[in-house]
Amino acid sequence: MSTPAPRDDRAAVEKAVSLLASFGDQTNAGLGVSELARRAGLSKSTAFRLLGILERNGVVEKVGRKYRLGERLYELGSRVYDRDHDRIRDVLTPFLADLYELTHETVHLAALHGTDVVYLAKLYGHRQVRSPSRIGGRVPAYCTAVGKVLLAYDHEALEQVLRAELQPLTPNTITDPDRLAAEIAKVRAEGVAFDDEEATPGLSCIAVPVLGHGGRAVAAMSVSTATGRLDTRAQAPALRRVSAAAARHLMLVRRRPAPVRAIA
Incomplete structure (x- = not known):
């Protein structure tokens, strides 16, 4: 049976x-x-x-x-995320390509979604390294360079993060609220953020904001590399130049009137 x-x-x-x-x-x-x-x-x-x-x-x-x-x-x-994300990606991807040409490392474009970052675009470098990022994927903002630079320009999201229990993704993840607040204050003052193996062991990143009207960070761009392969801090001036050009272009595009559709 x-x-x-x-x-x-x-x-x-x-x-x-x-x-x-x-x-x-x-x-x-x-x-x-x-x-x-x-x-x-x-x-x-x-x-x-x-x-x-x-x-x-x-x-x-x-x-x-x-x-x-x-x-x-x-x-x-796609309805889960801000409808403006698609337009931001389309407008800023050429500047992401500029970052890639400068470093030949993996580069990201990301935006804030609540207290997470969502990755809008990613261009892979020739020498790839393990990373938690994927297009459309979300990662806690407090442990990534793009996340920290976005939190630096969003007080409400930062307050939510600081009130929550911060879980470590690696031994380097900042989980103390006071230490994280000090880190974000430094990011806001310098306009650049770093991730030193805080999201993934062996991965280091540098990120800069793309600022819109009123000084709000509408997106962030980053360069990711294997720890020790690229001096991320030495890349800060180049990233600032690219982000400034991206911000100017984004504001110019947003000031243009919407195209009028022809009536057949």
């Missing part, structure tokens, strides 16, 4: 979320039903049924015998 399969009491929504998370990094190439079911810990029949529902709602799409994440999921995800 065969032993009955254990009952899966998870709610349908939880199973669907597990299924979506199972795509991992293979969101474009796609995965078959059997592999998705295995990764999500579901029976093949349950996975097939849920994928059918998700497909009908545009959350996944079928390509041949495989499934990949659908356009509607991207649209829903």
Whole structure:
């Protein structure tokens, strides 16, 4: 007599979320039903049924015998962030390329989302190093160079961070509120921030703000490198020049009137 399969009491929504998370990094190439079911810990029949529902709602799409994440999921995800982020990325990416040309190291464009930073763009250097950053991903602001430079220009977000319990990501992460407040005050005075292996061991970063109207930091740009490979502090003057040019261009673009759409 065969032993009955254990009952899966998870709610349908939880199973669907597990299924979506199972795509991992293979969101474009796609995965078959059997592999998705295995990764999500579901029976093949349950996975097939849920994928059918998700497909009908545009959350996944079928390509041949495989499934990949659908356009509607991207649209829903993009609503989590400020709608202005796309425009900021489009306007500032050329200046990010300038930073890359100066260093040939990995460079980032990021904005503040609550007390986290969200990465809007990333250009990889020739010699890559392990990093927690990915486009669209979020990392606590207090342990990154881009985050610290953005907190320096957002008093409300900084106060939220200082009131919270700061979790260490590495032995170098600043978790003492007083020490972090002093660090942010220094960043505000100098206009540049550093991350000395505070988010990831072996990774050092330097970041500068891109200032908008009223002195508000609308974004930050950074250079990331393996610790010891590049003198990040020596890069400060070059980063300040690029950020100043980026800020001037951003304000110029924002002053332009919106294009008038022709009526056919």
